Amino acid sequence: xxxxxxxxxxxxxxxxxxxxxxxxxxxxxxxxxxxxxxxxxxxxxxxxxxxxxxxxxxxxxxxxxxxxxxxxxxxxxxxxxxxxxxxxxxxxxxxxxxxxxxxxxxxxxxxxxxxxxxxxxxxxxxxxxxxxxxxxxxxxxxxxxxxxxxxxxxxxxxxxxxxxxxxxxxxxxxxxxxxxxxxxxxxxxxxxxxxxxxxxxxxxxxxxxxxxxxxxxxxxxxxxxxxxxxxxxxxxxxxxxxxxxxxxxxxxxxxxxxxxxxxxxxxxxxxxxxxxxxxxxxxxxxxxxxxxxxxxxxxxxxxxxxxxxxxxxxxxxxxxxxxxxxxxxxxxxxxxxxxxxxxxxxxxxxxxxxxxxxxxxxxxxxxxxxxxxxxxxxxxxxxxxxxxxxxxxxxxxxxxxxxxxxxxxxxxxxxxxxxxxxxxxxxxxxxxxxxxxxxxxxxxxxxxxxxxxxxxxxxxxxxxxxxxxxxxxxxxxxxxxxxxxxxxxxxxxxxxxxxxxxxxxxxxxxxxxxxxxxxxxxxxxxxxxxxxxxxxxxxxxxxxxxxxxxxxxxxxxxxxxxxxxxxxxxxxxxxxxxxxxxxxxxxxxxxxxxxxxxxxxxxxxxxxxxxxxxxxxxxxxxxxxxxxxxxxxxxxxxxxxxxx
Numbered sequence: 011x012x013x014x015x016x017x018x019x020x021x022x023x024x025x026x027x028x029x030x031x032x033x034x035x036x037x038x039x040x041x042x043x044x045x046x047x048x049x050x051x052x053x054x055x056x057x058x059x060x061x062x063x064x065x066x067x068x069x070x071x072x073x074x075x076x077x078x079x080x081x082x083x084x085x086x087x088x089x090x091x092x093x094x095x096x097x098x099x100x101x102x103x104x105x106x107x108x109x110x111x112x113x114x115x116x117x118x119x120x121x122x123x124x125x126x127x128x129x130x131x132x133x134x135x136x137x138x139x140x141x142x143x144x145x146x147x148x149x150x151x152x153x154x155x156x157x158x159x160x161x162x163x164x165x166x167x168x169x170x171x172x173x174x175x176x177x178x179x180x181x182x183x184x185x186x187x188x189x190x191x192x193x194x195x196x197x198x199x200x201x202x203x204x205x206x207x208x209x210x211x212x213x214x215x216x217x218x219x220x221x222x223x224x225x226x227x228x229x230x231x232x233x234x235x236x237x238x239x240x241x242x243x244x245x246x247x248x249x250x251x252x253x254x255x256x257x258x259x260x261x262x263x264x265x266x267x268x269x270x271x272x273x274x275x276x277x278x279x280x281x282x283x284x285x286x287x288x289x290x291x292x293x294x295x296x297x298x299x300x301x302x303x304x305x306x307x308x309x310x311x312x313x314x315x316x317x318x319x320x321x322x323x324x325x326x327x328x329x330x331x332x333x334x335x336x337x338x339x340x341x342x343x344x345x346x347x348x349x350x351x352x353x354x355x356x357x358x359x360x361x362x363x364x365x366x367x368x369x370x371x372x373x374x375x376x377x378x379x380x381x382x383x384x385x386x387x388x389x390x391x392x393x394x395x396x397x398x399x400x401x402x403x404x405x406x407x408x409x410x411x412x413x414x415x416x417x418x419x420x421x422x423x424x425x426x427x428x429x430x431x432x433x434x435x436x437x438x439x440x441x442x443x444x445x446x447x448x449x450x451x452x453x454x455x456x457x458x459x460x461x462x463x464x465x466x467x468x469x470x471x472x473x474x475x476x477x478x479x480x481x482x483x484x485x486x487x488x489x490x491x492x493x494x495x496x497x498x499x500x501x502x503x504x505x506x507x508x509x510x511x512x513x514x515x516x517x518x519x520x521x522x523x524x525x526x527x528x529x530x531x532x533x534x535x536x537x538x539x540x541x542x543x544x545x546x547x548x549x550x551x552x553x554x555x556x557x558x559x560x561x562x563x564x565x566x567x568x569x570x571x572x573x574x575x576x577x578x579x580x581x582x583x584x585x586x587x588x589x590x591x592x593x594x595x596x597x598x599x600x601x602x603x604x605x606x607x608x609x610x611x612x613x614x615x616x617x618x619x620x621x622x623x624x625x626x627x628x629x630x631x632x633x634x635x636x637x638x639x640x641x642x643x644x645x646x647x648x649x650x651x652x653x654x
Contacts, residue, residue: 514557542590
């Protein structure tokens with residue numbers, strides 16, 4: 011019961027004692043059922059309502075009770091004031107009702123009410139069961155003037171809100187928010203709403219935000235109906251790095267809810283937009299840990315999960331992979347109007363790094379359509395003393411009519427001309443190669459997160475040819491990337507190859523292959539490899555003492571004639587007719603094979619001339635990590651030994 015201070019005139023007022031009941035009471039769109047009331051001479055009253063309904067589109071309120079005091083003020087002869095408390099389920103609200111000649115108003119206030127009590131109310135959507143905790147303060151005001159339509163206003167303040175959906179896609183922790191609803195009574199199912207979120211953490215599917223970094227303001231115009239919620243317009247901003255405007259809808263069903271979203275305006279300021287919003291979503295492609303600066307703006311239509319139209323502008327955007335140093339781009343500028351063929355869409359950048367490979371500056375003319383863009387003409391870049399020519403590049407964005415999946419689809423074709431091998435291997439931190447590399451990449455596509463090469467990639471290296479085919483990479487930027495490929499080796503110059511890896515000198519030509527290659531997290535888990543002299547090679551070729559020693563220790567056995575003998579010390583080079591070494595690797599074990607084999611060994615090199623050096627491997631099964639370490643040691647000129 012509210013405490014009231016009255017004037018002497020008001021204290022003298024008395025009321026007739028009365029009680030009443032009614033099966034139904036209707037006033038406009040307000041309908042009361044099973045109404046019972048009692049009025050005492052001092053102005054105290056009690057009123058109970060079994061069922062209250064404001065209109066045909068609002069839920070019913072069960073078991074409502076009212077207790078209060080009526081005050082008739084003689085100083086305002088045309089006015090009546092009612093104050094008291096309302097009890098609805100577990101909620102208690104204070105109220106004040108004022109009735110004057112020109113205006114009627116009603117105010118309802120709730121303070122420190124637990125949100126968990128919402129579950130006791132009838133006809134709430136199933137999402138109410140997600141609520142775990144929270145405290146509600148509310149202020150409801152109804153005003154009706156003689157010359158205007160009735161006005162409804164609702165202010166809500168929620169603190170320490172926590173909820174969690176069963177599938178974990180939607181959650182909140184310690185959220186504090188204030189919301190203001192207002193509308194004329196005849197349009198109350200479609201009010202104007204605005205508010206702020208000032209603290210806590212919020213997860214909405216792929217969207218995550220920690221509001222401790224700053225307030226979040228929003229405004230929307232929703233409509234509720236029996237099937238769900240339609241938001242005719244909304245705007246969101248943190249007044250720092252993000253502004254969004256659009257419309258949305260949520261349809262309820264017995265088993266699931268369905269979202270629809272249209273974005274008409276998007277403004278992002280970096281680095282804040284990346285740190286606060288994009289990084290959690292991009293982490294799925296291992297694109298977390300980026301440094302970004304610049305600005306992105308987009309206006310257009312994104313409807314039913316597909317891009318329809320738009321105007322995209324990117325200004326002075328720089329992106330640096332700080333964590334893994336895989337790439338960096340600076341000064342990126344983009345202007346695109348997809349579908350507007352009278353507009354010249356363009357893309358340019360001041361600097362581009364892939365690993366340690368500097369691709370320099372560039373500019374592209376684009377053919378842009380909603381959700382898709384492609385280069386209009388080839389891009390020619392000077393790289394590593396040679397040239398890279400990008401003949402084709404097209405990108406199909408997620409959400410376009412042709413790509414409803416969550417990953418972009420990318421297709422490219424390119425040529426490589428006379429790249430300096432020494433610069434390339436230095437940039438890749440590989441063993442130092444010499445010579446030039448040229449090749450053709452006929453077609454590469456990235457679809458549904460899987461990179462595939464159409465046809466073969468042919469690369470001229472070591473005066474021979476490498477053909478890379480059946481290349482397929484899954485999750486190239488994700489967790490545990492997987493690679494499958496086959497490589498054919500044709501007519502490589504052994505002298506260039508062995509000199510590059512400090513293996514010792516071997517002359518001649520070799521063919522080979524790496525078939526059924528499988529890599530996980532960029533480490534080989536299975537392959538069948540072979541490298542041996544070409545069938546067309548006639549006569550003998552030279553091999554140095556160092557190369558003989560490396561092949562001997564790799565094979566796990568000794569040469570038929572000891573290299574340490576007094577006579578053998580006079581020779582620095584030997585002759586051979588054929589050599590070959592293969593490895594079939596599975597379960598971290600390499601099965602060695604050679605030019606031929608017998609019951610106890612495989613032949614790795616068949617010597618020729620005097621002295622004749624023949625090399626055999628007696629240990630046919632070798633631990634792959636150990637063999638790999640020995641190969642690396644050989645390339646660095648260290649002493650190696652396997653097979654004891």
